[in-house]
Structures are given as C-alpha cells and as structure tokens.
Amino acid sequence: MTSGAVEAARNILTRLHEVMASRNHAQSKLNNVVEVIGECLNSEVCSVYLLREGMLELYATRGLAQEAVHVTRMAVAEGLVGMIADRIETLNLAEAAAHPDFSYRPETGEDRFHSFAGVPIVRRERAVGVLCVQHVEPRRYEEVEIEALQTVAMVLSELITNADLIDEEDVNAAGSLQSGPQQLRGLALVKGLASGVAVYHQPRVTIEHIVAEDTEAERQRVILAFDKMREQIDRMSSQAEFGVGGEHEEVLETYRMFAYDEGWTRRINEAIDSGLTAEAAIERVQQRTRMRMRQIDDPLLADRMHDLEDLANRLLRIVSGQLGTAASMGLRNDAILIARNLGPAELLEYDKRRLKGVILEEGSLTSHVVIVARAMGIPVLGRVRGLRGVVREGDQLLLDADQATAMVRPPAGVVEAFEARFAKSRERQAGYAALRDVHPTSRDGTRIQVMINAGLRDDIANLTMTGADGIGLFRTEFQFLVSATLPSRERQTRLYRDVMEAAGDKPVKFRTVDIGGDKTLPYLRHDDGEGEENPAMGWRALRVALEREGLLKVQARALLEAAAGRTLHVMFPLVAEPWEFDQAKEVFERQLAYLRKQKKTLPEAIHYGVMLEVPALAEQLDILAPKISFLSIGTNDLTQFLFAADRSNPKLAERYDWLSPAILRFLRRVVRSCEGHNVEIAVCGEMGGRRLEALALLGLGIHRLSITPASVGPVKELIGKVDLAEIGAAVEGWLAAPPPDLRAALTAWAAERDIAVD
Numbered sequence: 061m062t063s064g065a066v067e068a069a070r071n072i073l074t075r076l077h078e079v080m081a082s083r084n085h086a087q088s089k090l091n092n093v094v095e096v097i098g099e100c101l102n103s104e105v106c107s108v109y110l111l112r113e114g115m116l117e118l119y120a121t122r123g124l125a126q127e128a129v130h131v132t133r134m135a136v137a138e139g140l141v142g143m144i145a146d147r148i149e150t151l152n153l154a155e156a157a158a159h160p161d162f163s164y165r166p167e168t169g170e171d172r173f174h175s176f177a178g179v180p181i182v183r184r185e186r187a188v189g190v191l192c193v194q195h196v197e198p199r200r201y202e203e204v205e206i207e208a209l210q211t212v213a214m215v216l217s218e219l220i221t222n223a224d225l226i227d228e229e230d231v232n233a234a235g236s237l238q239s240g241p242q243q244l245r246g247l248a249l250v251k252g253l254a255s256g257v258a259v260y261h262q263p264r265v266t267i268e269h270i271v272a273e274d275t276e277a278e279r280q281r282v283i284l285a286f287d288k289m290r291e292q293i294d295r296m297s298s299q300a301e302f303g304v305g306g307e308h309e310e311v312l313e314t315y316r317m318f319a320y321d322e323g324w325t326r327r328i329n330e331a332i333d334s335g336l337t338a339e340a341a342i343e344r345v346q347q348r349t350r351m352r353m354r355q356i357d358d359p360l361l362a363d364r365m366h367d368l369e370d371l372a373n374r375l376l377r378i379v380s381g382q383l384g385t386a387a388s389m390g391l392r393n394d395a396i397l398i399a400r401n402l403g404p405a406e407l408l409e410y411d412k413r414r415l416k417g418v419i420l421e422e423g424s425l426t427s428h429v430v431i432v433a434r435a436m437g438i439p440v441l442g443r444v445r446g447l448r449g450v451v452r453e454g455d456q457l458l459l460d461a462d463q464a465t466a467m468v469r470p471p472a473g474v475v476e477a478f479e480a481r482f483a484k485s486r487e488r489q490a491g492y493a494a495l496r497d498v499h500p501t502s503r504d505g506t507r508i509q510v511m512i513n514a515g516l517r518d519d520i521a522n523l524t525m526t527g528a529d530g531i532g533l534f535r536t537e538f539q540f541l542v543s544a545t546l547p548s549r550e551r552q553t554r555l556y557r558d559v560m561e562a563a564g565d566k567p568v569k570f571r572t573v574d575i576g577g578d579k580t581l582p583y584l585r586h587d588d589g590e591g592e593e594n595p596a597m598g599w600r601a602l603r604v605a606l607e608r609e610g611l612l613k614v615q616a617r618a619l620l621e622a623a624a625g626r627t628l629h630v631m632f633p634l635v636a637e638p639w640e641f642d643q644a645k646e647v648f649e650r651q652l653a654y655l656r657k658q659k660k661t662l663p664e665a666i667h668y669g670v671m672l673e674v675p676a677l678a679e680q681l682d683i684l685a686p687k688i689s690f691l692s693i694g695t696n697d698l699t700q701f702l703f704a705a706d707r708s709n710p711k712l713a714e715r716y717d718w719l720s721p722a723i724l725r726f727l728r729r730v731v732r733s734c735e736g737h738n739v740e741i742a743v744c745g746e747m748g749g750r751r752l753e754a755l756a757l758l759g760l761g762i763h764r765l766s767i768t769p770a771s772v773g774p775v776k777e778l779i780g781k782v783d784l785a786e787i788g789a790a791v792e793g794w795l796a797a798p799p800p801d802l803r804a805a806l807t808a809w810a811a812e813r814d815i816a817v818d
C-alpha cells in the first residue's frame with residue numbers, strides 16, 4: 061500500500077467506524093456508508109450490491125437513481141458487477157460501456173458515467189456483494205483509490221454480517237455459484253466411499269473484528285505473532301505434518317522464505333496503519349495477493365500460493381489465539397478431513413463416529429497415518445494436487461476412493477448416483493461379513509491363516525467381526541502415540557491383558573514398540589535432541605528399545621504379567637542381525653526370571669518371533685531360524701529398504717510395485733531359507749491385504765497373512781477360489797522368466813479363472 065492509500069483508507073475507516081457505531085437501522089447505515097465513501101474518494105457514484113436469493117441486488121447508492129435501489133438485480137456473472145462477484149476480482153475501467161460484459165440498466169440512470177471501478181465484498185472466501193464507484197469523466201482509478209476500496213469492502217463485509225443484511229444460505233450458495241462442482245483425482249490410499257462436509261485439519265480463522273480500536277496494540281500483536289510463527293517454522297522439520305526429507309524440505313524452505321519476507325510484514329503493517337485489526341490486516345493482504353495470483357496461470361506459482369495461504373492462516377491462528385486443530389474443536393457433522401498431510405497421532409484425535417474420510421495433498425500407501433486410517437476403516441484419497449485451492453471449509457464432498465476420485469459441491473444427480481453405489485458397496489461388505497465363520501481354505505483344501513493387524517483397544521472388536529484367526533501384528537506403539545506421556549507399566553499391562561482376554565484362544569503377536577521413522581513421540585527424543593536426516597533408517601524400533609533398555613524392560617514386564625497363565629507371542633521389529641534378537645530376548649528372559657523369583661504366575665509358554673523388514677537379515681536367516689518360532693515379513697519397511705525408496709515420500713508413492721520380480725524373488729528366497737526349520741512364516745505388511753498381491757503371496761507358498769480388518773472378507777473369498785499348486789506353478793514361471801508387466805500377467809491369470817482381485 062502506498063502512504064496515500066493508507067491515509068485514504070484510514071480516513072474512510074474512521075468515518076465508517078462512526079457510521080457503524082450509530083444506532084441507525086441497517087439500511088440507513090448502508091446509505092450513510094455509500095455517502096461517506098463517495099465523499100472521501102470524491103466519487104460521483106458509490107453503490108453497494110449484495111447477494112439476495114442468488115442475485116446481486118442494488119442495496120444502496122449515491123449518485124445513481126434512488127428508484128433503482130432494491131429494483132436493479134443481476135445474476136452472478138452478469139454484467140460488470142456480476143463478473144466481479146463471480147471471479148472475486150477487481151475491475152478498473154476508464155470506459156465501462158466499452159467492456160464486452162457491460163450490461164446497461166436504464167432504471168439506474170448510469171449512462172452519464174464513464175469510468176467504473178468495483179471490488180468484491182468477500183465473506184469466508186466467497187463474494188457476497190460488490191462495492192463500486194463511477195465517474196462522469198473517463199479515467200482509470202489510481203492504485204491508491206482501488207486499495208482504499210478494497211479495505212472498505214472488508215469493513216463492509218463485517219457490517220453486512222453484523223446487521224444480518226445477508227442470509228447465511230446465500231453465503232453458502234455463493235460458493236456453488238462461483239465454482240460449481242469439481243472433480244478431484246488422486247491416489248487411492250485406503251479404498252472405500254464416504255460423504256460429508258469438508259473440514260480443514262488446520263481450520264481457517266473467521267475474522268470477527270475488522271476495524272481497530274488501538275492501532276499500536278494491533279501492531280504489537282502482529283510483531284509477536286510473527287516471532288512465534290518463525291519459531292514454529294524453524295522447529296517444524298520434526299512435525300508429522302511435514303514428514304521428513306525430500307520435497308518437505310522444499311516446502312519448509314518456501315515457508316521460511318515467506319515467514320521472513322519483509323515485504324509481507326510491511327504490507328500487513330500498512331494495512332494496520334490504515335485502521336484494520338491485526339487479523340483483518342493479514343486477511344486484507346492475503347486477499348490482495350490472492351487476486352493478483354489468480355491472474356497468473358502457472359501451476360508452480362499456484363503451489364507456492366497454497367504455501368503462503370497456509371502461512372497466512374497459521375499467522376491468523378496465532379494472532380487470534382485459535383490454535384487447536386479441527387479435532388480439538390470437535391466435529392459437528394459427518395466430515396471429510398482436508399490436510400496437506402497428517403501424522404498418525406493427529407488422526408487418532410478425531411471422533412471416529414463423525415470422521416468419514418480423509419483427503420490429503422500428499423500421503424503414501426504405507427505411511428502410518430494411512431495404516432491407522434485403514435485400521436479405522438476410513439477411506440483416504442491422497443496425492444490430490446491443488447486440493448486446498450479447490451475445496452473450501454464446509455463444501456459438500458463425495459469421496460470415492462475406490463475410483464481414486466472425489467467430487468466437491470456435487471450436483472443433486474451425482475449425489476443420487478453416489479448414494480446408489482454406496483448402498484451397493486455396503487451390500488458387498490455385508491456379503492463379506494457373511495464369510496465371518498468360514499475358515500479360509502484354498503480350493504485344494506489347504507487351510508490358510510488370515511489374521512488381522514491391530515494396535516488400539518477399539519481394534520479388538522474387529523477380531524469377532526471378521527472371524528480372523530488371531531492378531532498377527534499388534535502394533536504396541538499405537539498406545540504410545542495416543543498418549544501425552546510415556547504409558548506407565550500398569551497401563552501397558554492392562555491393555556495387553558484386555559487384548560489377550562478378548563482374543564481368547566486366538567494368538568496375538570505383540571510387536572515391541574516401533575517408535576521413530578514417521579512415528580515420533582514428543583516425549584521421547586534422541587539424546588542429542590537433533591533431528592535425523594533419515595529417521596526411517598535411523599534410531600528407531602528395536603534400536604531405540606535396546607539402547608533405552610528401560611523402555612523394553614518395562615514393556616517386557618507388562619507383557620509377561622499380562623500373559624500370566626497364557627501363551628505369549630512377542631516379536632521384535634527391525635531386526636537386522638541375529639545378535640539384536642538375542643539381546644532383546646535376553647531382556648525378556650531376565651524379567652521372566654525376576655517374576656519367577658517373585659513367585660508370580662508366569663505365561664504358560666512364550667514364543668519369540670522376529671519381523672523381517674531389513675534385507676540384511678535375510679542373509680543370516682539360517683543362523684536366526686533355529687532360535688525363533690515365527691517370522692513375520694513386514695513388507696512396508698522391507699520394500700522401502702529393498703528399493704531404497706522412502707515409504708512416506710509421496711513422490712515415490714507410485715514408483716515401485718509390490719508385484720515386481722525383485723520383491724517376489726526376495727520373498728521366495730526368505731521362504732526357502734526357512735524350509736527345514738520350525739518357523740511359521742507370515743506377511744504382515746499392507747501388501748497382504750490387497751487381493752492381487754495376496755494371490756502372489758499364496759503362489760510363493762506363504763500360508764499366513766496378517767492384514768487390515770477390512771480386507772479379511774475379500775481375502776477369504778479369494779482364498780476359496782485359488783488352487784495353490786496352480787498359482788504356485790504360475791508364479792514360479794513368472795519369476796524364472798519375468799514378463800514385462802507381472803501385475804498385468806497376474807491380473808489376466810485371475811480373470812481367466814474368474815477370480816475377483818480388485
């Protein structure tokens with residue numbers, strides 16, 4: 061803003077403040093407003109159009125015929141006024157009639173006026189009206205005047221809201237008029253259908269007060285907020301929202317650049333000088349940037365614009381003290397959560413009854429937030445570019461993760477068709493539920509073990525619901541993730557006991573804490589407090605547990621006590637070398653000896669197992685196999701290490717295929733290495749829950765799968781249709797001479813036999 065603009069705006073704002081504080085009726089306030097603006101800008105005409113029943117209606121004017129007030133109405137997108145509302149854009153014309161969209165309204169008597177400038181009146185990112193000025197003399201308005209108008213339009217939006225001059229329904233409808241339905245495409249991270257309203261994980265702030273009482277105080281508030289925001293950004297690399305490494309670094313760099321940008325701070329301060337509150341000043345500057353950016357058609361710039369929007373919103377949240385996420389405010393309706401990315405703990409904070417789906421700008425199949433969502437049965441669409449530019453808080457959304465799409469602001473016909481598909485999908489689910497008591501057996505009569513992955517108390521119910529053979533992977537760290545502090549031994553014991561009790565005779569394989577990577581705990585940091593460059597390959601899982609023996613000792617005691625009189629299955633994550641297993645087992649054995657000495661009831665039996673996630677372990681399986689009872693292959697981590705491709709890096713999300721010869725050959729080698737040893741082999745990564753992949757695993761001779769509960773029905777159905785010898789021979793053939801596209805070959809094989817795999 062130039063100093064002239066600051067002065068002009070300040071002048072108008074002071075006078076408007078008086079008008080708004082008066083006890084006049086809303087309409088007469090509006091009449092005064094157009095007078096004040098007209099006088100201050102020395103403008104012959106000043107008019108306000110507001111949205112009513114979907115039309116822009118002339119509500120007040122100085123200079124046009126008074127008979128036209130509440131008579132002249134235009135559709136959004138009709139004429140210059142409509143165009144400003146439709147595009148949320150400023151117009152500045154020396155000769156209005158020369159514009160192709162000009163629409164002449166004789167009742168207003170506007171034919172005398174040549175120049176025209178108009179700005180949208182915006183509420184919640186929707187145009188709810190238009191403020192315009194006109195002159196007889198054909199001239200373009202100066203930047204100073206336009207900026208003053210834009211500031212005044214903000215004040216008007218407050219006046220309009222407070223005076224109830226516009227219906228909430230009209231505000232909401234404004235959205236659909238302006239941008240209509242739109243389809244989003246992404247990557248299906250968790251399949252399923254859902255409908256609900258869009259809720260931003262980081263909610264947009266609603267600005268209550270626009271005109272400042274004390275400019276100096278507002279200035280101080282902004283300075284403090286900037287300091288706090290910069291501090292946050294400097295700390296942000298370790299936050300779940302930002303994941304780790306790769307493109308996140310770029311985003312953070314952009315954030316830093318904006319956060320320290322002097323031009324941005326200056327413009328906000330100028331807006332405060334013109335009489336706005338800190339919140340209004342931030343929004344005012346943001347609106348102006350938005351308008352400018354809208355005119356530039358460049359996808360890279362649009363991405364940066366989202367970053368700036370994020371940052372402005374963050375600044376607004378700090379300044380207004382509205383810091384909580386949408387989870388802390390509670391969901392009021394069925395909601396679809398919108399975010400750039402999320403951490404697993406953040407997702408777990410939401411009310412499961414209301415959270416119906418998640419749409420992310422980023423995300424990858426095996427990131428833990430996706431694993432948690434899958435366990436919660438919540439569909440997730442990820443990798444949706446420009447998501448936050450299209451979806452607004454409160455928009456209606458239909459999420460179809462089966463087709464990897466979502467529809468924003470859907471028209472009625474689409475809603476109907478969606479509902480019909482939704483009903484069909486529920487029917488299919490009911491069909492799978494009917495398989496609950498079926499013991500999964502292949503066509504040739506081999507009993508296959510289908511277990512579920514779990515981690516939370518609520519997951520226990522899935523065991524009965526699916527009729528699974530047990531819990532093949534209980535991620536004990538989930539309890540740690542949802543706690544604000546390290547869970548005490550008593551709390552751990554209680555959870556493990558409850559889980560075992562609920563499982564009855566079915567086995568539960570407890571995996572000791574796997575913290576680190578994308579599962580960070582604020583209360584458990586690396587000793588030197590430094591962030592790691594490659595946390596997935598860093599200080600995590602058993603590595604933490606062996607170093608912080610206290611952690612594993614407490615967990616061992618909790619598990620052993622909880623398993624009193626029962627069979628305990630323990631497995632250790634991320635074992636790379638046999639000695640790590642020996643050390644971990646030793647921690648358990650010492651605790652067992654202690655309990656024995658204390659004359660406590662001991663577990664009836666203890667079975668130790670290991671997760672195969674680090675390729676190096678495969679080289680020493682012959683050494684490890686005699687020591688363990690079971691081996692669970694964690695294909696999520698294994699794949700990232702085999703391909704050297706970070707599992708939570710969205711850029712790599714679609715790059716490598718579980719059905720590649722490299723992975724399948726590797727798994728075959730693991731299966732062969734265990735032959736002749738008394739070791740049960742299972743797969744517990746996400747791979748096993750997808751039917752086509754499960755088919756390949758059956759072909760490799762893997763007869764135990766631990767999968768997400770929603771996949772149990774579909775996988776059971778698959779098993780019943782497969783002849784193991786037949787698929788075994790097919791897989792063997794493909795691995796000996798890999799076809800160019802193994803996935804396609806397997807799909808065709810299944811189709812020929814009428815085996816559904818999607």
Ligand code: PEP
Binds near residue numbers: 431695698
């Ligand atoms: C895996 O890595 O495949 C696994 C099952 O463990 P998590 O996904 O919890 O790392």
Ligand code: MG
Binds near residue numbers: 633673694696697
């Ligand atoms: Mg793992």
